[in-house]
Amino acid sequence: MRNLKAFSKTCIDFFDEVVSSKNDTINDPTYKYRISLLKPNVEKCYNVYNKNFKNKNLLITKSFGYTNPNKDDLKKLYSYRNSKIQELKKTVTTTHYNRIINTCQNCTINEAKTMDHLLPKEDFPEFSIHPQNLFPSCNVCNGHKSTNWVKNGHPLFLNLYLDPLPLDQYLFVDIKIDLRKKNIETNFKLDNNCGIDKVFFSIIESHYSKLDLLSRFSKNCNDTVSELKNTIKSSLEESISLNTIVNVIKRKCIKDRDHLGVNHWKIILTEKLIEEPKFFKLD
Structure with a gap:
């Protein structure tokens, strides 16, 4: 188990890149337009997340409280196969030796084939594609975690972007x-x-x-x-x-x-x- 380096560029720019990579469909021709209407408020939410992430205190982050249909629209932005999500995964898993860590660091057992939402997208749809809220994970760990992340004000899981792992054996x-x-x-x-x-x-x-x-x-x-x-x-x-x-x-x-x-x-x-x-x- 080791820490990964977090996304260090402008997070709202990543949001724009993901949105740009999306396409309207015959069944949903106004999807990108609806997202554009949501962006001003999403950007405000991003600013709060960015500040809390920098201060290593995501626990104080409050959900904006989006409801459907806006909630579903924001959640739909995330797709593991999206090219921008794949680029993000490559960025955060590439070591200073220019090698890729493809093993899930939450468990160090399985291949990381998905992204874990540190703040679950079901409760925080505004952060469904926030690059610092996405951590490479395996399906098994994601299944165990589900939407759980905090209990009685205490985190249930390590944040391997923010929590420096001990150098002592435990x-x-x-x-x-x-x-x-x-x-x-x-x-x-x-x-x-x-x-x-x-x-x-x-x-x-x-x-x-x-x-x-x-x-x-x-x-x-x-x-x-x-x-x-x-x-x-x-x-x-x-x-x-x-x-x-x-x-x-x-x-x-x-x-x-x-x-x-x-x-x-x-x-x-x-x-x-x-x-x-x-x-x-x-x-």
């Missing part, structure tokens, strides 16, 4: 290996033993809980376990000592943290596996 895993059954059981867990701010850690806990991440990590362990076993076996076949292999894997985990994040579940799992003597006895 994700851990316990493993149980049964040599007879050739089975590995994993139990991922969160632990604030490094003293991360309690309020922020509660948001981390909520994020992992609401998206069912700990269980999803365990369900997706097989590839990581198999790849690690194959790496070790192949290296041993080349007469490389086990001690050297383990040291190389440890160094790789350290380097992987630079681009995957300190608390990436695959790194946490890999490091735990190579600490377990039984793992090296598995076929």
Whole structure:
């Protein structure tokens, strides 16, 4: 899990670009005209969002309260396949190495094939295409989140544009290996033993809980376990000592943290596996 860089250009210009990319249809020949009538007020809403985003306080953002048909018109502006939305996704997921992060950073499991509305478009249709309100996500995370985002004045999820992720480890895993059954059981867990701010850690806990991440990590362990076993076996076949292999894997985990994040579940799992003597006895 890592932070992504937020859209940094003029947000209302992006709104205009998306609107320009739309076409009136035979069934709805006045759609773009209706949107043009809504724009002056939408721009005011954007100014409020921009200020709150800059101050890292989206929680105080109030919905304008659009009702149909205007609400539906604004929601209809969003389409994941829209060329401008795709350009936005590419912009925010391109690293300083000019490589694209195509994995959903909300979970670090699946491919990001949609956009999450940080403030849900059902409640905030005015921000359905606000570029700083759109975060690349997978369908699973979007399904878990739905329209939930705040409870009792506290955010339910991390905002990976605004919330700097801790450099301390808070994700851990316990493993149980049964040599007879050739089975590995994993139990991922969160632990604030490094003293991360309690309020922020509660948001981390909520994020992992609401998206069912700990269980999803365990369900997706097989590839990581198999790849690690194959790496070790192949290296041993080349007469490389086990001690050297383990040291190389440890160094790789350290380097992987630079681009995957300190608390990436695959790194946490890999490091735990190579600490377990039984793992090296598995076929």
